[in-house]
Amino acid sequence: MTPEVDQSKHCFDKNLPIISIVTITYNRFEDLQTTFSSVTSQTYKNIEYIVIDGGSQDGTVGFLRENHQSISYWVSEKDAGIYDAMNKGALAATGDWIIFMNSGDQFFAVDTLAQVAKYLDNSVDVVYGGFESILVNKYQTQIIKKQPRNLAEIWCEILTCHQSIFVKRKLQQQYSFDTSLTWCADHDILVRLYADGYKFQEIPLIIAKFDASGGDNRDLLSYTKERWRISRRLASPLKRHKYFLREYYGFFIHQNITRKIKNLLPSKWVKAIQKYRSID
Numbered sequence: 001m002t003p004e005v006d007q008s009k010h011c012f013d014k015n016l017p018i019i020s021i022v023t024i025t026y027n028r029f030e031d032l033q034t035t036f037s038s039v040t041s042q043t044y045k046n047i048e049y050i051v052i053d054g055g056s057q058d059g060t061v062g063f064l065r066e067n068h069q070s071i072s073y074w075v076s077e078k079d080a081g082i083y084d085a086m087n088k089g090a091l092a093a094t095g096d097w098i099i100f101m102n103s104g105d106q107f108f109a110v111d112t113l114a115q116v117a118k119y120l121d122n123s124v125d126v127v128y129g130g131f132e133s134i135l136v137n138k139y140q141t142q143i144i145k146k147q148p149r150n151l152a153e154i155w156c157e158i159l160t161c162h163q164s165i166f167v168k169r170k171l172q173q174q175y176s177f178d179t180s181l182t183w184c185a186d187h188d189i190l191v192r193l194y195a196d197g198y199k200f201q202e203i204p205l206i207i208a209k210f211d212a213s214g215g216d217n218r219d220l221l222s223y224t225k226e227r228w229r230i231s232r233r234l235a236s237p238l239k240r241h242k243y244f245l246r247e248y249y250g251f252f253i254h255q256n257i258t259r260k261i262k263n264l265l266p267s268k269w270v271k272a273i274q275k276y277r278s279i280d
Helices: 029-040 060-066 082-092 112-119 169-174 185-195 213-217 220-231 237-264 267-279
Strands: 019-025 047-053 073-076 097-100 126-136 141-146 165-168 200-211
Touching (some): 019 082, 047 060, 047 082, 060 073, 073 082, 082 097, 165 169, 220 237
Parallel strands (some): 126 200
Antiparallel strands (some): 097 165, 126 165
16 A cells, blocks of 8 residues: 655654654554553653554554654555564654554553653663563463563573663664564664673663563574574674573473473463462
């Protein structure tokens, strides 16, 4: 379809950081509404809101037209995947900082950006915090708060979810997402920034919340292979082999033993075990 673009001018307070929030969506109308509500309800108003839609046919375009006054820039057209769309969003941004909050993602609280803005200055290049994930399976619903990983582990694991990471806009545009990656382009860009000496700062805030239930659909072997590829920038071959062979062994055990045992156990036993582990 022909791209639909609506761009409106905002008056920003130049004394405060301008935060560009980018939402990627495709045929997820209800989830988009959730994210839109979270963004527009923020008490911090020095924001630029950008929506990149992949050509949805579910009412998304009508919703974007109806709410164009709350959106700085939006477009609806086919793309080459989520990371291609995220690159489009980054290039459309004009703020000082960029964060990606895709359909279904939410800020943890209405004053999240107001709290984060206190840490966004020229002394750092990447600012990140914790997140809350909601995991729903056939046994139970778990709500888990997670703090970022140690920065020293960035070579093998992403520090936190991309919904809790702010990157300076100019750097995000310079270090675009590698669209040859399926799962880990957000991790890859952080590793490249870190390897090139840019400054990272962890802040003591829970920034985002989202439904993580879809993680079970991820191809864990491909996910591990991508992280193996990314890790070569920062880790020695011996260190990489040791870490990822252990992870692959754990993956093999989970797929061939643990999962089969879980399927044989009564549901109430599994629920009790998961509850105990979450407490422990």
